[in-house]
Amino acid sequence: MTVLLALVGLLVVVLLVGVHVYVWRRLVRDTTRPSGTSRRLMTAALLAGPVCALATIVAQATDAPFRLRQVLAWPGYLWLAFLLYAVLTLLVADLLRLLLSVAQRVAARRDPSDDVPAASPSQVSTAAAPKEAAAVTRRQFVARAVATTAVGISTATVAHGTYGVLRGPRVAHLTVPLAKLSRAGHGFRIAVVSDIHLGPTLGRSFAQKVVDAVNGTQPDLIAVVGDLVDGDVDDLARATAPLARLEARHGAYFVTGNHEYISGVEQWIDHLQELGLRPLQNTRTELPAFDLAGVNDELGDRYGQAPDYDRALGDRDLSRPAVLMAHQPVQVHEAQRHGVDLQLSGHTHGGQLWPGSLLAGLVNPTVAGLERYGDTQLFVSRGAGAWGPPTRVGAPSDITVVELASPDA
Numbered sequence: 001m002t003v004l005l006a007l008v009g010l011l012v013v014v015l016l017v018g019v020h021v022y023v024w025r026r027l028v029r030d031t032t033r034p035s036g037t038s039r040r041l042m043t044a045a046l047l048a049g050p051v052c053a054l055a056t057i058v059a060q061a062t063d064a065p066f067r068l069r070q071v072l073a074w075p076g077y078l079w080l081a082f083l084l085y086a087v088l089t090l091l092v093a094d095l096l097r098l099l100l101s102v103a104q105r106v107a108a109r110r111d112p113s114d115d116v117p118a119a120s121p122s123q124v125s126t127a128a129a130p131k132e133a134a135a136v137t138r139r140q141f142v143a144r145a146v147a148t149t150a151v152g153i154s155t156a157t158v159a160h161g162t163y164g165v166l167r168g169p170r171v172a173h174l175t176v177p178l179a180k181l182s183r184a185g186h187g188f189r190i191a192v193v194s195d196i197h198l199g200p201t202l203g204r205s206f207a208q209k210v211v212d213a214v215n216g217t218q219p220d221l222i223a224v225v226g227d228l229v230d231g232d233v234d235d236l237a238r239a240t241a242p243l244a245r246l247e248a249r250h251g252a253y254f255v256t257g258n259h260e261y262i263s264g265v266e267q268w269i270d271h272l273q274e275l276g277l278r279p280l281q282n283t284r285t286e287l288p289a290f291d292l293a294g295v296n297d298e299l300g301d302r303y304g305q306a307p308d309y310d311r312a313l314g315d316r317d318l319s320r321p322a323v324l325m326a327h328q329p330v331q332v333h334e335a336q337r338h339g340v341d342l343q344l345s346g347h348t349h350g351g352q353l354w355p356g357s358l359l360a361g362l363v364n365p366t367v368a369g370l371e372r373y374g375d376t377q378l379f380v381s382r383g384a385g386a387w388g389p390p391t392r393v394g395a396p397s398d399i400t401v402v403e404l405a406s407p408d409a
Contacts, residue, residue: 019087020050026090027151030143049079066200066235073200074390078158081389084353085154093146161353161391165202168209169384169397171217174370176377177405178290178341180321185289186409190323190402191219191248194346195383197259199230201390203239210384210399211242217401221250221287224277225346225381226257226297226327233267244275250287252277257327257347258299259387265303280325282308284316290404291316293340294325307331313338329364329380336376343378344402350382354394368395 024046032039056076059069178185191214198207214222229236246252254277260268269279278285280294295307313322321341326332328347335343350368351357360367366380382398 016050019083020046023083023086023090026094026143027086027147031140031147049075049083052076053079053083060200066231069200077201077389078162078391081158081161081353081391081393082154085157085393086150089150089153090146093150097142097146157393158389158391161393162389164392164396165386165390166206168206169213169399171213172398172400173403174379174400175403175405176342176370176379177407178321178377179375179407180290180319180341181404181406182289183406183408185321185404186406188221188289188404189217189219190344190404191217191222192225192344192346192379192381192400192402193222193384194225194327194381195227195257195349195385195387196224197227197230197383197385197387198236198239202385203236204242206385207239208242211245213384213399215245215247217399219248219401221292222246222248222252223292223325223344224252224254225325225344226255227259227346227383227387228254228257228272229263229268230259230387231263233264233271237271240271240275243272243277246276253285253292253294253325254279255294255325255327256281256297256300256305258297261297261299261303261305265300265305280312281305282311284312284322286320290321290323290341292323292325295331295334297327298331307334309334309338313340329366329378332365332373332376332378335378336373340376342402342404343376344381345378346381346383348380348382349387349392350395352383352386352392352395353389357395 024043028039028042028046032042052072052075054076056069056072058064059072181188193210193214196202196207196210229240243252254272256265256269256279269281272279280292282295284291284293286292293312295309295312296305298307300306307326313324316322318339322339324331324335324340324343326335326343326345329345331345332343345366348360348364348367349356351360357367364380365371365373366378368380368382370377370379372378379400379402381400382395384397384399386392386397
């Protein structure tokens with residue numbers, strides 16, 4: 001396993017180096033003169049991005065002082081987001097240029113040129129230098145136009161995606177019919193919140209926006225389905241303080257996500273209970289109209305806290321509907337085997353940065369929204385925050401109010 005991780009790490013490093021070289025060639029080498037001051041300045045500026053990103057990754061991995069991680073996280077993570085869209089834009093531009101070049105060559109072969117008189121040696125010699133200089137100018141002009149466009153598109157995309165995160169999640173509404181739900185439970189409203197990721201980039205003010213949005217929906221119950229934090233309680237106690245003001249008639253419940261185990265699950269379970277959230281660790285509680293259950297995240301298996309579906313869902317009244325809180329969508333297969341009516345999940349972020357949704361779809365049964373698996377329905381939230389770059393593109397953050405519907409109503 002250690003060797004495999006080392007090989008994967010080496011592959012990632014090689015890929016990142018190659019990507020940065022490609023970006024440098026397109027943005028700097030192709031647009032500047034070899035010995036010019038512009039090339040030196042632009043190269044230095046371009047080096048600042050990967051240096052900040054590397055420093056951010058090292059600081060996170062070595063558990064550097066939290067203040068240092070906060071300072072590094074913003075430029076480091078935003079550079080990675082910018083790099084993604086710069087590469088995509090440049091690749092599209094290179095593809096278009098290749099197609100245009102091929103089209104021009106095909107057109108030139110079809111154009112009869114035998115009737116054009118050959119130029120004399122003197123004409124060739126006198127015209128060669130100006131034509132060559134003009135060709136260089138045209139290449140630089142095209143390269144600079146492409147570079148400017150790539151930088152503009154990438155900057156605008158990242159800026160808009162970051163603004164979308166920082167303004168706070170939007171509230172969505174979804175009605176989910178449950179066949180076993182009694183008339184008394186019709187209209188029961190659950191505010192589903194996932195993947196807030198309070199940490200080096202998103203702090204107290206962001207947490208307050210989430211709390212305000214949730215409380216504004218006046219839910220009957222709040223379901224926080226994991227990945228609430230990225231860091232230690234000592235560093236994030238102030239950031240999480242607004243969570244104590246979450247309000248719902250039947251309270252706020254919480255299940256672990258993979259990042260809680262990475263951050264130190266026991267300290268967070270204790271702290272969240274102090275804030276008024278009720279953890280559901282492989283257990284359930286009976287509400288008036290349905291059973292609410294929660295299981296640990298799949299990563300808990302590495303920490304001796306594996307999800308236990310029998311403990312959470314066994315020996316219950318099967319005539320009552322069961323709603324399961326489980327961080328990862330892949331847990332729906334066990335939920336289906338245990339007769340769960342509705343599973344509430346997060347984890348995917350909806351892909352967060354397009355085309356991340358395509359990759360998320362390879363490892364998750366559902367990336368976002370509501371889908372049915374047999375008699376079990378699965379709802380996956382895109383999440384309220386963001387991990388890594390505080391940016392979302394093509395996957396806006398959300399808090400979803402799930403309203404349960406009874407067939408008897």
